[in-house]
Amino acid sequence: MSKLVIGGSLAFDAIETPFGKTDKIIGGATPYIALSAGYFGAKSHIISVVGSDFTDSYFEILHKRGIDTTGVKVDKDNKTMFWAGVYNKDMNQRTTLTTELNCFEKFSPVVPESYQEADVLMLGNITPKIQQSIINQMKKRPKLIVMDTMNFWMDTALNDLEDTIKMVDVLTINDEEARQLSGEFILLKAAKKILAKGLKYLIIKKGDNGALLFSNDGGVFFAPALILDSVVDPTGAGDSFAGGFSGYIASKGKTDFETVKAAVVAGSVAGSFCCEKFGTENLQNLTEKDIKERVKRFEEMTKFSF
Amino acid sequence: MSKLVIGGSLAFDAIETPFGKTDKIIGGATPYIALSAGYFGAKSHIISVVGSDFTDSYFEILHKRGIDTTGVKVDKDNKTMFWAGVYNKDMNQRTTLTTELNCFEKFSPVVPESYQEADVLMLGNITPKIQQSIINQMKKRPKLIVMDTMNFWMDTALNDLEDTIKMVDVLTINDEEARQLSGEFILLKAAKKILAKGLKYLIIKKGDNGALLFSNDGGVFFAPALILDSVVDPTGAGDSFAGGFSGYIASKGKTDFETVKAAVVAGSVAGSFCCEKFGTENLQNLTEKDIKERVKRFEEMTKFSF
Numbered sequence: 001m002s003k004l005v006i007g008g009s010l011a012f013d014a015i016e017t018p019f020g021k022t023d024k025i026i027g028g029a030t031p032y033i034a035l036s037a038g039y040f041g042a043k044s045h046i047i048s049v050v051g052s053d054f055t056d057s058y059f060e061i062l063h064k065r066g067i068d069t070t071g072v073k074v075d076k077d078n079k080t081m082f083w084a085g086v087y088n089k090d091m092n093q094r095t096t097l098t099t100e101l102n103c104f105e106k107f108s109p110v111v112p113e114s115y116q117e118a119d120v121l122m123l124g125n126i127t128p129k130i131q132q133s134i135i136n137q138m139k140k141r142p143k144l145i146v147m148d149t150m151n152f153w154m155d156t157a158l159n160d161l162e163d164t165i166k167m168v169d170v171l172t173i174n175d176e177e178a179r180q181l182s183g184e185f186i187l188l189k190a191a192k193k194i195l196a197k198g199l200k201y202l203i204i205k206k207g208d209n210g211a212l213l214f215s216n217d218g219g220v221f222f223a224p225a226l227i228l229d230s231v232v233d234p235t236g237a238g239d240s241f242a243g244g245f246s247g248y249i250a251s252k253g254k255t256d257f258e259t260v261k262a263a264v265v266a267g268s269v270a271g272s273f274c275c276e277k278f279g280t281e282n283l284q285n286l287t288e289k290d291i292k293e294r295v296k297r298f299e300e301m302t303k304f305s306f
Numbered sequence: 307m308s309k310l311v312i313g314g315s316l317a318f319d320a321i322e323t324p325f326g327k328t329d330k331i332i333g334g335a336t337p338y339i340a341l342s343a344g345y346f347g348a349k350s351h352i353i354s355v356v357g358s359d360f361t362d363s364y365f366e367i368l369h370k371r372g373i374d375t376t377g378v379k380v381d382k383d384n385k386t387m388f389w390a391g392v393y394n395k396d397m398n399q400r401t402t403l404t405t406e407l408n409c410f411e412k413f414s415p416v417v418p419e420s421y422q423e424a425d426v427l428m429l430g431n432i433t434p435k436i437q438q439s440i441i442n443q444m445k446k447r448p449k450l451i452v453m454d455t456m457n458f459w460m461d462t463a464l465n466d467l468e469d470t471i472k473m474v475d476v477l478t479i480n481d482e483e484a485r486q487l488s489g490e491f492i493l494l495k496a497a498k499k500i501l502a503k504g505l506k507y508l509i510i511k512k513g514d515n516g517a518l519l520f521s522n523d524g525g526v527f528f529a530p531a532l533i534l535d536s537v538v539d540p541t542g543a544g545d546s547f548a549g550g551f552s553g554y555i556a557s558k559g560k561t562d563f564e565t566v567k568a569a570v571v572a573g574s575v576a577g578s579f580c581c582e583k584f585g586t587e588n589l590q591n592l593t594e595k596d597i598k599e600r601v602k603r604f605e606e607m608t609k610f611s612f
Contacts, residue, residue, distance in 0.1 A: 188533050209515040222530040227494050261610040302608050304567040
């Protein structure tokens with residue numbers, strides 16, 4: 001089975017949206033990425049750190065879906081990272097109530113020997129230096145290295161971020177971040193400038209307005225967000241997108257534009273499931289049929305003959 | 307040649323964007339609709355009113371592209387409607403500096419005999435009562451009646467608007483207006499409620515985030531906005547969309563979902579050309595080759611195989 005290695009946060013989240021609220025549930029980027037990737041044929045391997053309060057029942061959520069957690073360090077002297085947030089009525093904006101880094105504060109990732117020979121490496125949104133450390137520990141370069149990041153690192157660690165971008169093939173950011181990173185307002189111009197940093201592909205995420213894929217040889221592809229009956233919690237939609245995307249590429253073993261386009265659709269499908277229930281709940285229990293049906297809906301929603 | 311009748315405003319606009327400004331240029335909804343429709347095989351026939359200052363050179367812009375203006379009344383005692391506005395840096399928002407209705411204030415549309423037997427009737431965003439009057443003057447119902455409207459009529463003439471919606475097949479509004487008209491935040495729910503008023507199709511325009519098409523039997527289609535090198539003036543993009551859309555349907559003579567999907571693509575293509583220059587400038591000088599190339603770009607941007 002194809003091998004996807006994922007580095008990033010593993011945490012507890014407490015989420016409130018107009019449709020309800022949760023207690024502490026499993027969160028951070030890696031569960032969304034790993035669970036989503038599994039539906040597209042990849043075996044996920046997580047690199048992260050948790051505290052003593054991350055008990056077996058949480059690991060069980062991941063193990064039940066075949067996710068390898070050998071690379072998750074348990075820091076017995078600290079608690080697991082914790083994030084709490086409240087979404088506005090339109091759910092495109094949220095307010096962070098608290099972020100407790102806890103064990104994540106001194107996280108120094110170690111890539112286990114069994115994680116070597118990965119097909120794809122997916123780096124969730126964490127300190128650029130940690131992303132670099134994981135890349136440097138891969139003895140053989142994966143076929144594709146994908147990284148997510150955010151404006152926070154552009155503001156606080158731009159040089160490190162630029163160095164990390166030079167080491168990867170695909171960057172995923174949102175439209176505002178693309179504008180900030182490039183200094184260009186028009187997205188096509190922003191994309192060209194960012195691709196010139198050495199990327200093969202750039203993905204600009206636009207939330208419920210879909211995602212744009214740009215290739216370094218001029219290709220442009222757009223995937224809309226699926227139109228859903230119900231959206232109860234957008235937390236993790238971007239990470240689920242990254243999981244569907246990187247999982248699809250890992251399982252296909254190819255990185256040409258046609259494959260990467262389909263991978264964007266896989267990401268969009270994963271993101272759509274994520275939003276329908278709180279946290280990772282929906283992503284824990286999907287079937288192959290669920291995925292197939294939604295890919296078909298996606299095709300119906302975008303295909304036309306002129 | 308297939309016949310498209312267009313009712314709506316014909317005006318002068320003075321536009322300022324971050325990329326420049328114009329003096330009084332030909333504006334209002336109907337020039338954008340009529341010029342765009344022409345590129346998809348329809349002959350446009352405008353119903354509107356202008357003042358004594360709307361001299362031959364302005365009519366010439368329309369006549370040069372084969373547009374019939376028999377139904378444009380010249381009110382010699384008044385001036386042409388005038389709108390001036392300034393766009394913000396991100397161009398998704400604009401401030402109206404002035405709207406002078408002038409001759410439009412007492413506009414009472416008359417449909418000329420030569421406009422009868424229309425294939426499609428496209429009603430630009432004007433008073434719902436005027437839209438009704440035009441529909442009522444069509445002796446034979448066109449194959450498709452399309453209407454545009456805006457939040458202003460929801461606020462000031464909701465009953466008239468609801469009555470007009472009952473008389474048409476397709477409504478085009480933006481996402482915020484769809485939410486206002488339905489009282490539903492989730493767009494799929496909003497669309498279902500609005501379609502239930504008796505429409506065949508609803509189009510929700512999302513500006514540079516594309517357009518959604520909903521059919522009354524559950525079909526959903528999404529067309530992204532094309533990714534452009536340069537956007538200098540978004541004025542009229544929605545009207546150009548309506549023109550490409552209604553012109554395409556008129557020339558095909560069919561109103562099934564597959565045809566209407568392709569018509570949304572035609573609308574998106576027309577809207578993309580509109581934004582590249584000020585006012586209707588770009589729409590005055592396109593070639594068949596320009597249109598074909600852009601439809602091809604649109605296909606490349608959305609097609610994938612999973």
